[in-house]
Amino acid sequence: MRLVSVLAGFAFLAGASAHAADSAGAARILNVTFPEAVEIELALSGGPAHLREGAAVYVYGAKGFTKVRDASNGFTCLLNRDGFLYGGTAFKPTCWDSAGVSSYVPVMLRVGALLAQGKTADEVNADITEGFRAGTYHRPARTGIAFMLAGDVELAPGSGMVTKTQFPGHYMIYAPGVTNTDIGFARGKSSASDPVIFSSGAGGADLAYLITVPHHGSAP
Numbered sequence: 001m002r003l004v005s006v007l008a009g010f011a012f013l014a015g016a017s018a019h020a021a022d023s024a025g026a027a028r029i030l031n032v033t034f035p036e037a038v039e040i041e042l043a044l045s046g047g048p049a050h051l052r053e054g055a056a057v058y059v060y061g062a063k064g065f066t067k068v069r070d071a072s073n074g075f076t077c078l079l080n081r082d083g084f085l086y087g088g089t090a091f092k093p094t095c096w097d098s099a100g101v102s103s104y105v106p107v108m109l110r111v112g113a114l115l116a117q118g119k120t121a122d123e124v125n126a127d128i129t130e131g132f133r134a135g136t137y138h139r140p141a142r143t144g145i146a147f148m149l150a151g152d153v154e155l156a157p158g159s160g161m162v163t164k165t166q167f168p169g170h171y172m173i174y175a176p177g178v179t180n181t182d183i184g185f186a187r188g189k190s191s192a193s194d195p196v197i198f199s200s201g202a203g204g205a206d207l208a209y210l211i212t213v214p215h216h217g218s219a220p
Helices: 017-030 036-044 082-086 104-116 121-134
Strands: 056-061 064-069 076-080 092-096 145-148 152-155 162-167 170-174 196-199 208-212
Touching (some): 056 104, 082 104, 092 152, 104 121
Antiparallel strands (some): 056 064, 092 145, 170 208, 196 208
16 A cells, blocks of 8 residues: 555555545544543553553543653653544554654644544644644654554453454654665565564655564563
8 A cells, every 4th residue: 555644653544535434434433532541551551561650641532632641751652543544443552752752742642632623534634744844743853662562453442442453563663764675675575574664754754664563463
């Protein structure tokens, strides 16, 4: 599938308008709240165990994400809901380092606010792209990491119990400007477990993530 405006790790995929119906249905699935304790546990599940206690946490509510805990170690975790932008129904527990806190996290908070308002995928995509153009958002200033060790998961409404893992736990390393050619990845030849660049050009930001899947495929 051709990527045209993916904010590496939070996909804005080509043909969003063609997937409007799928995106609307996915938005209804993802625009759901869980008990605060459940949401916190899910958000923190994206990070390695030793970072969870000191990480800041956001929970999702009627107006989007709200911070319920400050960080003591520079990491921030939330239960990312950006999948509706391409018709996806998976929740994504994610923990960003300080580079991501100043770059990716503001985008995710905005996406959450717009989801709560009932905005369409096209409207959110346009809003975020304009934010990059205007300088509201920016790519990471250095190499860093986002932990997604719980994988991309489907959750039962109400309980928040994991019903399906759509993509296994993985690491996402900020790699602005890096391509698959640079790391030797060849589609159709490289193994599915090989590192791959998930790249984008959203708002001219020239973003990229190096995705790696650990052998265990889940959080420690």
